[in-house]
Amino acid sequence: MSRRDSMLREMGIAPLWRDRASPSPQQATVEALPDAQAPAEASRPAAPVRVEAAPARAVTRVVTPKVTPIAAPSSTVSAEGLGWDELEQCIRACQxxxxxxxRTQAVPGVGDREADWLFVGEGPGAEEDARGEPFVGQAGKLLxxxxxxxxxxxxxxxxxANAVKCRPPGNRTPEADEIATCHPYLDRQIELIRPRIIVALGRPAAQTLLGGEIKIAAARGRLFQRKGVPVVVTYHxxxxxxxxxxxARAWEDLCFARASVV
Known part of the structure; x- marks a missing residue:
């Protein structure tokens, strides 16, 4: 069994099925929108599930949505012009x-600073707060x-990375003003990384990146744009x-994201 097949089994996708040739996504422009609120992470043990092979999800052309932003763009934080080391220092010291x-500590993010892929969740949970790294524990293993x-x-x-860098008490949903305050940090991370694609993990992350009300079922299979960077939405x-x-649907979304990388 290949390592890839082993990872698909770890995801709970069995019997194994392989990605069919994915159509090239139709590029569609969606205006970058202001922030939105995002709840903190939680996790539960996974249970294996059997799914049957399914063709790649059809690509849907996106039109610019008319939405009402749910987070104010104003913030007391400025990250403009900061390099990586300065940015992480500001995040860790931010009050x-x-x-x-x-919080126990802020959680700036982890990974390749010249990454092609940027994955964005909503906020640190208890284990992330303790260890200072996003997506650890059961949810991190699945990711x-x-x-x-x-x-x-x-x-x-x-x-x-996450939309907010500090754990909300009790893993509650971050407030709109907390998201707005923290957003310049994520915005600067995106500017520094210059990823080829962003994957929004869950509805709260999608709303933070794109603004307004986002529903996963409606957003899946659509290629959004955030300041010229493609954004694909999938489940947390x-x-x-x-x-x-x-x-299985998440696997479809990952295949769609891979086909969308330019």
């Missing part, structure tokens, strides 16, 4: 919002398996642990 009061299924690995052409690993029946 610009209430999230800095009870690593998802990466491996594409021939990717954490830290190699991949960067992983923690959601997949609770709903393993959607792992």
């Amino acid at each position: 610009a919002c209430r999230l800095g009061e009870r 690593d398996a998802m990466l491996a299924s594409l021939g990717l690995a954490r830290g190699h052409k991949v960067y992983i 690993p923690a959601y997949l642990l609770r709903n393993p029946q959607d792992k």
